[in-house]
Amino acid sequence: MSLFKARDWWSAALGEGEEFDQGCLCVGDVDNSGTGHDKVVVGSYMGMLRIFSPHGDIKPSEGGPAEALLLEVQLQNAIVQVEVGKFVSCSELLHLAVLHPRKCSIFSVSSTAGNVEHGDQYQLKLVYEHNLKRTVCNMTYGPFGGVTGHHSLCIQSMDGMLMFFEQDSYTFGRFLPGFLLPGPLAYNPRTDSFLTVSSARQLESYKYETLAVAAEAESRQDPDPPLKTGGKRLAPDWTFVLGEQALDLCVPSFSHTTSSIFVLGERNLYCLRDNSHIRFMKKLEFNPSCFLPFASVTDGTTNLLLGNHTNMLLVYQDVTLKWAAQLPFVPVAVRLANFLEIKGVVVSLSADGHLLCSYMGTDPSFFSTPKVDAREADYEQVDAEMKKLQRFIREASRTQDVLPKADAEEDLILSVTVSSSMDSPSNALIQDIDGVSVPSVTIQVKVKARCVVQSSKLTVAIQPPLAVTQEQFVLQPMAVGSSTVVAFSAFLNGRYPAADLTGDVTVSYSSPTGVPKVLQAAFCLPLALLCVPASPAKSTKFKITVDTNQPPVDLHAMFPEFVVKSEDKDGNSLAFQFLSGDKVTVLASRTSQRYRIQSDRFEDMWMVVKELVLRFDRHFSKLGVKDFKKSFSGPLPLQEYFLSVDQHFQLRVSAQQYQDLLSERAVQFRAIQRRLLTRFKDKTPAPLQNLDTLLDATYSQVMALAEAAEQNRALLEEAFVRLRGATHLLVLLLSLSHGLTAEQTGILEATLLPLLQDTPQLVRSLQVNAVQCQESVLSVNTSQESHRQE
Numbered sequence: 001m002s003l004f005k006a007r008d009w010w011s012a013a014l015g016e017g018e019e020f021d022q023g024c025l026c027v028g029d030v031d032n033s034g035t036g037h038d039k040v041v042v043g044s045y046m047g048m049l050r051i052f053s054p055h056g057d058i059k060p061s062e063g064g065p066a067e068a069l070l071l072e073v074q075l076q077n078a079i080v081q082v083e084v085g086k087f088v089s090c091s092e093l094l095h096l097a098v099l100h101p102r103k104c105s106i107f108s109v110s111s112t113a114g115n116v117e118h119g120d121q122y123q124l125k126l127v128y129e130h131n132l133k134r135t136v137c138n139m140t141y142g143p144f145g146g147v148t149g150h151h152s153l154c155i156q157s158m159d160g161m162l163m164f165f166e167q168d169s170y171t172f173g174r175f176l177p178g179f180l181l182p183g184p185l186a187y188n189p190r191t192d193s194f195l196t197v198s199s200a201r202q203l204e205s206y207k208y209e210t211l212a213v214a215a216e217a218e219s220r221q222d223p224d225p226p227l228k229t230g231g232k233r234l235a236p237d238w239t240f241v242l243g244e245q246a247l248d249l250c251v252p253s254f255s256h257t258t259s260s261i262f263v264l265g266e267r268n269l270y271c272l273r274d275n276s277h278i279r280f281m282k283k284l285e286f287n288p289s290c291f292l293p294f295a296s297v298t299d300g301t302t303n304l305l306l307g308n309h310t311n312m313l314l315v316y317q318d319v320t321l322k323w324a325a326q327l328p329f330v331p332v333a334v335r336l337a338n339f340l341e342i343k344g345v346v347v348s349l350s351a352d353g354h355l356l357c358s359y360m361g362t363d364p365s366f367f368s369t370p371k372v373d374a375r376e377a378d379y380e381q382v383d384a385e386m387k388k389l390q391r392f393i394r395e396a397s398r399t400q401d402v403l404p405k406a407d408a409e410e411d412l413i414l415s416v417t418v419s420s421s422m423d424s425p426s427n428a429l430i431q432d433i434d435g436v437s438v439p440s441v442t443i444q445v446k447v448k449a450r451c452v453v454q455s456s457k458l459t460v461a462i463q464p465p466l467a468v469t470q471e472q473f474v475l476q477p478m479a480v481g482s483s484t485v486v487a488f489s490a491f492l493n494g495r496y497p498a499a500d501l502t503g504d505v506t507v508s509y510s511s512p513t514g515v516p517k518v519l520q521a522a523f524c525l526p527l528a529l530l531c532v533p534a535s536p537a538k539s540t541k542f543k544i545t546v547d548t549n550q551p552p553v554d555l556h557a558m559f560p561e562f563v564v565k566s567e568d569k570d571g572n573s574l575a576f577q578f579l580s581g582d583k584v585t586v587l588a589s590r591t592s593q594r595y596r597i598q599s600d601r602f603e604d605m606w607m608v609v610k611e612l613v614l615r616f617d618r619h620f621s622k623l624g625v626k627d628f629k630k631s632f633s634g635p636l637p638l639q640e641y642f643l644s645v646d647q648h649f650q651l652r653v654s655a656q657q658y659q660d661l662l663s664e665r666a667v668q669f670r671a672i673q674r675r676l677l678t679r680f681k682d683k684t685p686a687p688l689q690n691l692d693t694l695l696d697a698t699y700s701q702v703m704a705l706a707e708a709a710e711q712n713r714a715l716l717e718e719a720f721v722r723l724r725g726a727t728h729l730l731v732l733l734l735s736l737s738h739g740l741t742a743e744q745t746g747i748l749e750a751t752l753l754p755l756l757q758d759t760p761q762l763v764r765s766l767q768v769n770a771v772q773c774q775e776s777v778l779s780v781n782t783s784q785e786s787h788r789q790e
Contacts, residue, residue, distance in 0.1 A: 465494025
């Protein structure tokens with residue numbers, strides 16, 4: 001048993017799969033029992049609100065945490081923060097404030113004496129609530145403006161607005177200047193001011209009076225209010241530079257003699273006075289998770305509970321460590337509570353819902369060391385055992401490869417070959433696009449076995465709109481030294497260019513020992529699958545210039561498969577006509593080492609720019625040029641890139657709207673169907689009252705919505721591929737502009753391109769709704785026909 005360990009007084013596990021944070025825990029006499037004993041209030045991001053009254057004398061066999069649970073309510077929205085205070089006017093009772101993402105509710109908790117052995121009954125009653133127009137982050141409360149007898153609320157939104165509420169009425173709202181991301185928020189009753197940490201990593205203080213007389217603002221779009229609106233421009237009363245992001249902020253109110261403001265940073269703990277002068281600072285050697293200042297028995301000092309990510313709960317007196325206790329989890333919130341049996345209980349909460357009430361100290365140990373028989377040591381036996389152990393150590397140190405070697409050679413050899421010429425005739429599913437025939441290229445995969453392979457499966461993966469004639473192959477059993485050749489064709493299967501010409505071939509098989517293994521090889525398709533040679537365009541919408549440090553090269557020699565008979569015999573211009581109809585032109589400067597790529601569509605330039613850069617590298621590498629450099633010095637085309645992002649986003653929004661409309665029409669269709677079937681089954685015929693007409697109209701709406709959603713899905717797939725191409729092009733221009741290495745470029749691509757495919761869950765719902773509606777119409781038509789015959 002460890003001495004430095006938090007002693008478990010009472011604990012509970014709150015649900016499964018729920019998440020909690022530092023604002024989800026508070027303590028207080030929320031039911032106004034009058035005894036002064038605290039209750040523990042816990043809210044989760046799943047909307048579950050629980051109130052506990054822990055008792056240390058409860059045994060696990062007598063109910064455990066369920067016996068201490070006073071109330072458990074499932075709310076409709078996620079719970080961001082819970083607080084206990086005097087939030088109702090003309091009442092000295094404590095009430096519970098529950099902050100949701102778009103709502104703040106004030107509840108009263110009351111108990112009714114029970115007449116049976118089950119005990120008292122607790123009820124949660126809504127007093128009032130505020131519906132918010134902005135998504136909130138956190139809140140604080142206190143006697144704003146020096147009022148007495150009740151508390152006011154201040155809620156901070158995600159866009160930097162402080163919303164003030166006095167009981168059930170909204171007072172005013174102010175936007176914080178220079179806001180980027182929300183930080184912790186606290187109220188200082190000694191100076192009647194609000195404290196927060198801005199994105200500039202500095203502590204800011206705003207007086208309530210300053211906020212009240214500042215200029216009224218309802219939008220962040222205009223940081224400088226016009227002169228006619230009146231009011232002063234909001235500015236902090238004082239600031240203190242922290243140099244790091246703050247995790248939490250607290251203003252202790254237990255002592256009015258010592259004015260302290262505590263700020264918990266990522267690596268430091270700060271203590272400041274009310275006038276921004278620093279009292280002390282503690283550099284932390286660990287990653288903190290939460291903290292709580294509390295009263296000290298020594299005048300002029302403050303005690304502090306500090307939790308960290310090593311499951312430790314530390315007790316400091318100012319900067320001196322007084323005690324350390326081990327917790328079974330990483331605490332995200334910690335509070336002090338007074339219960340019936342014990343005072344000063346440490347209440348801690350983990351992110352996965354482990355609630356623990358503990359105390360710090362020692363427990364008496366009743367273990368007594370058993371007596372051992374005293375006997376003399378046999379030195380000859382000890383010496384022989386020592387020599388034996390030393391011999392084992394020497395043999396182990398001389399023996400190499402203690403672990404079994406990994407297979408130096410694979411059981412299969414996989415090689416992929418892409419044909420250098422296009423297929424004749426083409427195997428593409430779409431024979432022509434706008435009068436231009438769609439080509440295809442043959443890919444051969446050779447699999448050679450080095451051992452006996454009984455069952456193996458070959459899978460081909462390629463990015464849309466590219467497709468292959470066959471994606472999966474089941475290979476025959478292979479003996480040692482035998483080989484199998486698989487051939488298939490790749491082609492363009494859409495009316496828009498692809499963003500990636502690479503593909504993967506994966507072979508899954510079982511080794512002779514029964515171990516499943518996977519072997520993978522990559523291949524790259526030629527650019528000729530997407531475009532054909534054309535005449536250069538003189539005027540285009542988008543242009544990109546790539547600079548090199550070598551003399552200009554002949555573009556016809558770089559792209560021999562795209563050379564056509566034209567007047568340009570010097571190889572200074574080349575044009576690529578994509579099968580989808582857009583054209584990309586490459587122009588080489590005659591006097592400098594510059595190359596211009598231009599097109600009427602921004603994302604279509606990606607494949608040509610990529611191919612141009614790759615062929616430059618290969619060309620100068622063959623010539624033995626080691627200092628070849630390429631760069632991009634122009635402004636980044638962010639506006640063009642954002643247009644692709646906006647188009648993709650709008651299509652995703654439309655997909656969600658179609659799904660919602662389909663759900664509504666499906667519910668309406670099933671309701672009409674039930675009423676019709678009820679009338680058809682009735683023994684006494686009754687008029688249909690145009691229900692059949694309404695059913696046909698609803699069915700037509702469902703089918704029209706399904707067709708529109710299917711068209712939107714096709715447009716979304718195209719927009720996603722075009723967005724991938726635009727992102728690839730932006731990453732390439734960034735790497736050329738800043739001279740990034742291949743590793744740095746890979747990190748940038750992994751950051752901006754986390755997904756390889758867009759997977760909205762719309763197609764399945766469309767198919768299910770359409771099939772259900774079609775079956776329902778057939779059944780209703782049959783019933784209607786029999787009803788008319790009767």
